[in-house]
Amino acid sequence: MSWSTDARARAEALVAGYPEPRSAVMPLLYLAMREDQGLTPDGMRQVGEYTGLTSVQIESVASFYSMYKRGSVGDYVVSVCTSISCHLLGGDEVLEAVAEETGVASGKTGADGGFSIEGVECIGACGGAPAVQVNYELVEGVTPEAVRLLCRWLADDQPAVVSSDQMQTEFGGIRSFDWGPAEPGGATGPVPAFGPLGTEGQRS
Amino acid sequence: MTERILTARMEEHPADSNTLHRYEATGGYATLRKALAELSPEQILDEVKAANLRGRGGAGFPAGVKWGFLAPAEPRYLVINGDESEPGTFKDRQLLERDPHQLIEGIVLSSYALGVNHAFVYIRGEYARPARRVQRAVEEAYDAGYLGENVLDSGLSLDITVHLGAGAYICGEETALLNSLEGRRGEPRLKPPFPAVEGLYSKPTIVNNVETISNIPWIVANGGAAYDSIGPEGSRGTRMFSLSGHVVRPGNYEVVMGMTWREMIYEIGGGIRDQNGLKCWIPGGASAPWFTPAVLDEPVTLDDAGRLGSMLGSGAIIVMDETTNVVAAALSIVKFFSHESCGQCTPCREGTTWLQRILERIVAGHGREADVGLLLDVCDNISPGLRWPPAQTTICPLGPSVVSPITSIMSHFRGEVETMIRQAEPAGV
Numbered sequence: 010m011s012w013s014t015d016a017r018a019r020a021e022a023l024v025a026g027y028p029e030p031r032s033a034v035m036p037l038l039y040l041a042m043r044e045d046q047g048l049t050p051d052g053m054r055q056v057g058e059y060t061g062l063t064s065v066q067i068e069s070v071a072s073f074y075s076m077y078k079r080g081s082v083g084d085y086v087v088s089v090c091t092s093i094s095c096h097l098l099g100g101d102e103v104l105e106a107v108a109e110e111t112g113v114a115s116g117k118t119g120a121d122g123g124f125s126i127e128g129v130e131c132i133g134a135c136g137g138a139p140a141v142q143v144n145y146e147l148v149e150g151v152t153p154e155a156v157r158l159l160c161r162w163l164a165d166d167q168p169a170v171v172s173s174d175q176m177q178t179e180f181g182g183i184r185s186f187d188w189g190p191a192e193p194g195g196a197t198g199p200v201p202a203f204g205p206l207g208t209e210g211q212r213s
Numbered sequence: 214m215t216e217r218i219l220t221a222r223m224e225e226h227p228a229d230s231n232t233l234h235r236y237e238a239t240g241g242y243a244t245l246r247k248a249l250a251e252l253s254p255e256q257i258l259d260e261v262k263a264a265n266l267r268g269r270g271g272a273g274f275p276a277g278v279k280w281g282f283l284a285p286a287e288p289r290y291l292v293i294n295g296d297e298s299e300p301g302t303f304k305d306r307q308l309l310e311r312d313p314h315q316l317i318e319g320i321v322l323s324s325y326a327l328g329v330n331h332a333f334v335y336i337r338g339e340y341a342r343p344a345r346r347v348q349r350a351v352e353e354a355y356d357a358g359y360l361g362e363n364v365l366d367s368g369l370s371l372d373i374t375v376h377l378g379a380g381a382y383i384c385g386e387e388t389a390l391l392n393s394l395e396g397r398r399g400e401p402r403l404k405p406p407f408p409a410v411e412g413l414y415s416k417p418t419i420v421n422n423v424e425t426i427s428n429i430p431w432i433v434a435n436g437g438a439a440y441d442s443i444g445p446e447g448s449r450g451t452r453m454f455s456l457s458g459h460v461v462r463p464g465n466y467e468v469v470m471g472m473t474w475r476e477m478i479y480e481i482g483g484g485i486r487d488q489n490g491l492k493c494w495i496p497g498g499a500s501a502p503w504f505t506p507a508v509l510d511e512p513v514t515l516d517d518a519g520r521l522g523s524m525l526g527s528g529a530i531i532v533m534d535e536t537t538n539v540v541a542a543a544l545s546i547v548k549f550f551s552h553e554s555c556g557q558c559t560p561c562r563e564g565t566t567w568l569q570r571i572l573e574r575i576v577a578g579h580g581r582e583a584d585v586g587l588l589l590d591v592c593d594n595i596s597p598g599l600r601w602p603p604a605q606t607t608i609c610p611l612g613p614s615v616v617s618p619i620t621s622i623m624s625h626f627r628g629e630v631e632t633m634i635r636q637a638e639p640a641g642v
Contacts, residue, residue, distance in 0.1 A: 026374045031397075032395055032396050033396065036376070036377065070396060073398040073399060073555075074338075074380050075381065076339075076379040077379055091548075092499070092545060093301060093495075093542060093545045093549070096541070097531070129380075130298075130382065130553060131301070133297055133303040133339065134303060135455060135458075136303055136455060136465065137463070145338070146341065147342065183463070186303075186307045187223075187227055189231055190229055192342060201377060202345065203345060203377060
């Protein structure tokens with residue numbers, strides 16, 4: 010299995026953005042996750058080919074970072090913050106509600122591949138605690154009831170693109186600060202939505 | 214106290230403060246144009262030194278002094294630390310998202326001063342939305358001639374690469390960040406050599422926080438002396454504070470330092486939710502020892518926080534009201550450090566894990582009488598003497614950081630810990 014033409018072009022552009030190819034390992038790992046919806050041995054081998062490293066070296070890097078997920082990942086990764094500011098304002102109850110609503114325990118991926126649920130450390134949304142992310146798109150000021158609705162919406166509507174702005178409007182509450190203008194874009198899968206990775210989609 | 218250096222534009226133009234159009238229309242990049250035409254790199258360096266701008270990432274090291282350490286070898290690099298992950302901190306997120314061109318102008322000015330041709334903005338992976346905003350602003354700046362070959366016909370060439378992290382707090386430590394940027398595990402390096410001598414690819418490198426560099430356009434425009442005239446000695450300029458927890462009005466506030474903690478919590482933060490009493494607060498992010506109402510009338514400055522046995526750190530103030538279970542709160546922080554320990558150094562790797570396990574059993578109602586002493590003993594192994602500033606047995610300060618919540622609850626709320634343990638049901642945990 011080799012990467013799509015788009016992924017290969019992006020990989021070359023990413024490598025060219027650094028003085029040394031090895032620096033592209035991190036963005037390339039995201040690209041590998043985008044291609045296979047999770048990190049596979051084949052994906053890591055491809056990253057090695059672009060950077061001149063062995064699969065073992067790539068795996069050693071990938072295993073250090075919590076956002077590189079080996080094996081398959083759900084369509085929607087729901088990350089619930091339980092660090093101090095969210096803990097003080099009910100983050101633990103939010104995580105319980107998400108796990109109960111989706112039927113997927115924290116740290117697990119559901120059997121149907123719909124959801125991956127995780128309790129995570131601080132996501133920089135402390136002024137809008139408690140906060141969650143869906144595919145790294147943020148929703149601030151949530152409640153256990155609101156995240157149940159959020160998960161139900163994801164399961165029922167299966168949105169192709171999830172965006173912070175849309176979810177915040179429909180399910181969020183207090184924000185850390187005024188977010189400024191709305192963004193049309195959002196995440197197309199369980200990888201941060203970022204232009205150079207080709208993971209940013211436009212909400213229809 | 215209404216001085217605004219960093220946030221005036223986003224407050225006045227909430228609809229488009231992130232765009233090049235608005236940035237230029239409000240005077241943006243005029244400083245760069247003037248500086249490239251009229252100032253030498255040394256003159257910019259002198260202004261930043263004169264400003265007495267202290268780093269806004271956590272350590273508070275003077276930026277101009279750090280710049281002065283940059284070794285002459287080439288190439289040199291500038292790396293912007295946008296890995297903001299200290300629990301309680303969300304100020305850089307706002308600066309990245311709402312005024313990315315202010316940061317970019319700061320990067321170009323700094324690169325000119327430092328002789329840098331390639332700068333990196335390392336943004337934590339969970340900040341997808343801010344990273345998109347910065348990436349778009351970088352593209353706008355290239356198109357407008359503020360980046361790329363021969364910036365504004367000055368002869369300066371500068372590229373910016375936006376790099377996403379992948380969920381590791383430790384990469385906010387500057388040498389771990391550099392390893393991460395090199396495509397390695399984010400493990401901190403032994404210092405010396407410091408990055409200014411051997412940093413990215415072993416070349417001279419300056420690593421500065423997002424907020425630090427966002428101040429540079431104002432400093433170059435108005436002069437270092439003007440910046441140095443704002444705020445008390447040792448805490449010059451304005452500063453972004455992130456207020457969270459049980460306050461009525463959480464959020465980021467750009468303020469001149471020197472007000473009291475009472476003003477910070479009760480006026481700026483609007484007081485405590487439900488009109489509850491204040492139990493304690495963390496003055497500078499999860500790594501900082503906690504304060505209690507006994508110091509409410511002390512001034513908010515870097516040096517005063519240090520004198521009182523804590524720090525302003527990353528500017529994150531986490532407020533806890535009288536209903537807070539402080540042992541559970543300490544556990545949340547210890548769990549954070551346990552999860553984020555990179556595992557290189559035994560005191561940190563093992564110590565954070567043991568502290569978490571002991572606190573978990575206390576919170577679960579299975580505490581043992583010996584646990585108070587055991588917690589302090591484990592802490593003493595991580596940071597001998599339990600003093601402030603902490604002694605370090607580890608490569609980086611993450612290890613001693615886990616000690617702060619434990620010593621805080623032991624010095625201020627020991628009775629509560631002991632009561633929890635006394636009420637425990639015996640169990641074989």
